[in-house]
Amino acid sequence: MTKEQITIYAPASMANICVGFDILGAAISPIDGQLLGDYITVASAKQFNLTNKGLFATKLPKDPKLNIVYQCWEYFCQTLGQSLPVAITLEKNMPIGSGLGSSACSVVGTLMALNEFFANPFDSTQLLRMMGELEGRISGSVHYDNVAPCYLGGMQLILNEMDIISQTIPHFANWYWVLAYPGINVSTAEARAILPAHYQKQVCVDHSRHVGGFIHACYRQQPQLAAAFMQDLIAEPYRQQLLPGFTSAKQTLLKLGALACGISGSGPTLFAIAEDVTLAKQCASWLATHYIQNNAGFVHIAKIDIQGARRIEPK
Numbered sequence: 001m002t003k004e005q006i007t008i009y010a011p012a013s014m015a016n017i018c019v020g021f022d023i024l025g026a027a028i029s030p031i032d033g034q035l036l037g038d039y040i041t042v043a044s045a046k047q048f049n050l051t052n053k054g055l056f057a058t059k060l061p062k063d064p065k066l067n068i069v070y071q072c073w074e075y076f077c078q079t080l081g082q083s084l085p086v087a088i089t090l091e092k093n094m095p096i097g098s099g100l101g102s103s104a105c106s107v108v109g110t111l112m113a114l115n116e117f118f119a120n121p122f123d124s125t126q127l128l129r130m131m132g133e134l135e136g137r138i139s140g141s142v143h144y145d146n147v148a149p150c151y152l153g154g155m156q157l158i159l160n161e162m163d164i165i166s167q168t169i170p171h172f173a174n175w176y177w178v179l180a181y182p183g184i185n186v187s188t189a190e191a192r193a194i195l196p197a198h199y200q201k202q203v204c205v206d207h208s209r210h211v212g213g214f215i216h217a218c219y220r221q222q223p224q225l226a227a228a229f230m231q232d233l234i235a236e237p238y239r240q241q242l243l244p245g246f247t248s249a250k251q252t253l254l255k256l257g258a259l260a261c262g263i264s265g266s267g268p269t270l271f272a273i274a275e276d277v278t279l280a281k282q283c284a285s286w287l288a289t290h291y292i293q294n295n296a297g298f299v300h301i302a303k304i305d306i307q308g309a310r311r312i313e314p315k
């Protein structure tokens with residue numbers, strides 16, 4: 001028994017959160033009520049077809065088979081062992097290579113829409129595993145820190161043990177996350193390729209202390225302590241060269257009073273944390289003037305989206 005049409009909204013996400021390279025990520029929602037993410041609609045059809053629309057549709061690969069949405073459909077059919085003719089519409093609202101989990105939005109939205117359309121043949125763990133697999137095709141290696149928060153919502157800690165891929169950890173409900181996408185693109189695969197293959201022992205020790213301390217402070221709800229641990233020793237030292245103006249923006253935002261500041265995913269989006277909306281607006285206004293490079297760029301004040309991907313009424 002299938003439904004006629006299903007639309008899923010899949011939200012933007014910030015991976016890493018400074019301290020958890022490849023193992024921490026959070027879904028986000030702008031506080032002005034906008035839905036920042038992709039929309040995927042699956043409908044009955046005699047044969048498969050894919051339509052792209054939305055602000056960033058023209059930036060998608062020209063060959064439809066290179067669109068990750070097509071690959072999700074193909075993989076879903078292969079895994080199920082059935083050929084499933086459907087019409088898929090991707091509304092591509094997320095800029096590609098922005099550090100806001102654009103490919104994850106398309107992957108999560110498509111697999112969730114297909115699963116719901118065909119009466120949930122896969123459970124949520126199986127589906128999340130498939131999402132990680134597809135995301136890995138794009139970035140060069142499987143990492144769940146975008147797909148897990150996008151699918152499940154909240155702040156996710158990737159566990160990947162005992163068939164538990166990810167679990168929600170407590171976040172700070174009063175934190176405002178100011179996100180600035182400058183309008184240029186950074187390829188995740190390339191930003192991963194520039195990272196060292198090995199790190200020094202002291203870096204490993206400090207990194208473990210930071211991630212352990214951050215998770216501890218989240219559970220204890222100690223915001224200052226959590227923010228103090230938000231130091232990125234794994235990616236930021238190597239990736240900041242890809243982000244024009246990042247270092248000076250970070251210095252300014254911390255001086256303005258931001259609790260922490262870092263790279264969202266592999267960049268170029270920068271995030272800063274403010275404990276009140278007045279400071280969040282100050283940071284947003286500074287970033288709009290100094291960090292945005294062109295008309296494609298934007299700044300949002302966001303909170304963590306606890307719902308994750310969800311069904312919405314078609315527009």
Ligand SMILES: Nc1ncnc2c1ncn2[C@@H]1O[C@H](COP(=O)(O)OP(=O)(O)O)[C@@H](O)[C@H]1O
Nearest residue numbers: 066067068096097098099101102103106187188
């Ligand atoms: N539906 C899609 N959404 C986003 N990227 C896609 C999609 N289909 C294919 N791609 C390709 O996947 C790559 C995504 O780049 P990446 O830097 O990983 O972006 P992001 O970090 O924003 O997910 C690009 O080469 C893009 O052309």
Ligand SMILES: N[C@@H](CCOP(=O)(O)O)C(=O)O
Nearest residue numbers: 015022099100101188265266
């Ligand atoms: N942990 C990954 C996250 C990439 O996020 P994206 O939004 O830039 O795709 C990494 O840092 O490589």
